[in-house]
Amino acid sequence: MRIVSLLPSATEIVYALGLQDQLVGVTFECDEPAEARETKRIVVGGRNTSGLSPAEIDAYVREQLASGGDLYTLAEDALADLDPDLILTQDLCRVCAVPTGKVRDAVDHLGCAADVLTLDPYSLDEVLASIGTVADATNVAARGESVIATLQARLDAVSRLVAGRPTRRVAVIEWVDPVFGAGHWMPDMVQAAGGVPVACRPGQRSVPISWDDVRAASPRVVVVSPCGFGLAGAVEQSARVVAELPGTEVWAVDGDGLMVRPGPRLVEGVEALAGILHPGVLEVSPDHAVLVSRG
Numbered sequence: 426m427r428i429v430s431l432l433p434s435a436t437e438i439v440y441a442l443g444l445q446d447q448l449v450g451v452t453f454e455c456d457e458p459a460e461a462r463e464t465k466r467i468v469v470g471g472r473n474t475s476g477l478s479p480a481e482i483d484a485y486v487r488e489q490l491a492s493g494g495d496l497y498t499l500a501e502d503a504l505a506d507l508d509p510d511l512i513l514t515q516d517l518c519r520v521c522a523v524p525t526g527k528v529r530d531a532v533d534h535l536g537c538a539a540d541v542l543t544l545d546p547y548s549l550d551e552v553l554a555s556i557g558t559v560a561d562a563t564n565v566a567a568r569g570e571s572v573i574a575t576l577q578a579r580l581d582a583v584s585r586l587v588a589g590r591p592t593r594r595v596a597v598i599e600w601v602d603p604v605f606g607a608g609h610w611m612p613d614m615v616q617a618a619g620g621v622p623v624a625c626r627p628g629q630r631s632v633p634i635s636w637d638d639v640r641a642a643s644p645r646v647v648v649v650s651p652c653g654f655g656l657a658g659a660v661e662q663s664a665r666v667v668a669e670l671p672g673t674e675v676w677a678v679d680g681d682g683l684m685v686r687p688g689p690r691l692v693e694g695v696e697a698l699a700g701i702l703h704p705g706v707l708e709v710s711p712d713h714a715v716l717v718s719r720g
Contacts, residue, residue: 587619
């Protein structure tokens with residue numbers, strides 16, 4: 426089976442299932458593992474926003490969406506050359522990947538016989554289930570069950586470690602300008618780590634809120650995990666959070682690695698959150714999270 430992945434989390438799932446030799450195409454954002462972007466054909470490109478501020482990126486995204494423009498470019502010639510059997514995509518967020526409709530249009534235009542599988546998890550349980558969905562579609566159902574069982578065992582271990590410990594109110598910030606409180610599976614992650622998620626929308630799309638909304642939620646801990654950024658970007662953007670929420674404990678977390686991509690590494694994110702919320706229970710790797718302010 427020839428597989429094309431149009432989102433980073435799906436690429437991570439493919440590798441977790443041991444199907445990397447069948448993966449023939451990825452996006453320019455598929456950087457985990459690094460070999461995916463280095464050795465596979467790039468079939469989706471997009472604007473490099475690394476030099477823009479959060480406010481400038483937000484303005485660019487809004488302008489593109491309002492005008493009907495595309496944030497990502499699907500290279501149809503590359504897709505045709507690869508002749509895939511299965512294309513993995515999503516409709517969860519237009520800011521994150523090429524939407525399913527455009528992929529289906531391209532497949533129809535090319536006369537390609539590929540199946541298009543849409544992955545749209547909104548909760549932590551649904552993220553794990555999506556691994557099974559990909560496994561079923563690629564005829565490795567038993568392997569998918571094994572991967573899910575291993576990840577669930579790690580979550581169960583965290584649950585046992587934090588059981589009965591004092592809880593703290595936690596706000597996860599997905600973006601700082603404008604401020605976005607966490608949505609989708611991230612509130613589930615906080616809960617799984619033994620915290621109380623606030624200023625959030627569990628199982629729903631995240632939306633802009635105000636700093637007053639965050640303050641009104643009275644978080645004791647704020648986790649800065651901006652979408653599209655690693656740890657260095659989270660540390661940089663944490664300065665705004667410290668200024669807006671003085672006296673609050675603030676942590677910067679590798680968003681792309683641990684929080685915002687709905688793939689297997691979310692379990693690492695839960696483990697990191699448990700270490701943040703319950704010092705001594707689990708070690709927090711300095712590659713995953715950094716304490717910015719003790720409040």
